[in-house]
Amino acid sequence: MSEALQLDVNGERHMVFVDADTPLLTVLRNDLALNGPKYGCGLGECGACMVLVDGAAARSCVLPASAVTGRRITTLEGLAPPGQMHAVQRGFVEGQGAQCGYCLNGMIIRIAALLDAVPDPSDIEIREALRHNLCRCGAHLEILDSVRAAIRIAKDDRA
Known part of the structure; x- marks a missing residue:
């Protein structure tokens, strides 16, 4: 059952309507069109899907979107200001x-x-x-x- 989740991604707030257990990776790629994090194994073992959650590296393929509401999520696209590189x-x-x-x-x-x-x-x-x-x-x-x-x-x- 879909619910409204507010996510802070790369310094912007987003409201998404997904099942609470939807993997964060799915939300980032499918709902927010952020393609830095990759789908590799879907099991949290390869690391291709990594994002920062409150500054700590996290595997977004096994992290439910509902677990990161109210937390700061940074993807590859948000590491540096637009037009710059980290x-x-x-x-x-x-x-x-x-x-x-x-x-x-x-x-x-x-x-x-x-x-x-x-x-x-x-x-x-x-x-x-x-x-x-x-x-x-x-x-x-x-x-x-x-x-x-x-x-x-x-x-x-x-x-």
Whole structure:
């Protein structure tokens, strides 16, 4: 049974009419036309669907939309102001951290959350943060290079 849910997504309030248990990913993609988060596995295991919920990385394919009412949701599209890129996005461009790009959303979201919590993470912290994000193309070394570039870019932005 559909109900009205108010969601705060990328700084804008949206009223959607969906079943309470509808996955947030479905609402983001189908109702709000935000295609950064990807449908990968539908089981919360691959990380392609990641978004930030109150600044923490969350898997939107297994998160009911009703669970995030009143919380701040940020998708890939909302990481930076329109026409700009977040430091992590710029790092992934510089480090060429994508092949097919399907995992990219989850990688960028996860690293954005990490850098908010730990501005200068070690390689061990980076690998730990990304250990549940799957990349099937094998761009793992480029992803790590991209994260290191993002750390440098974020430091330069703060200076």
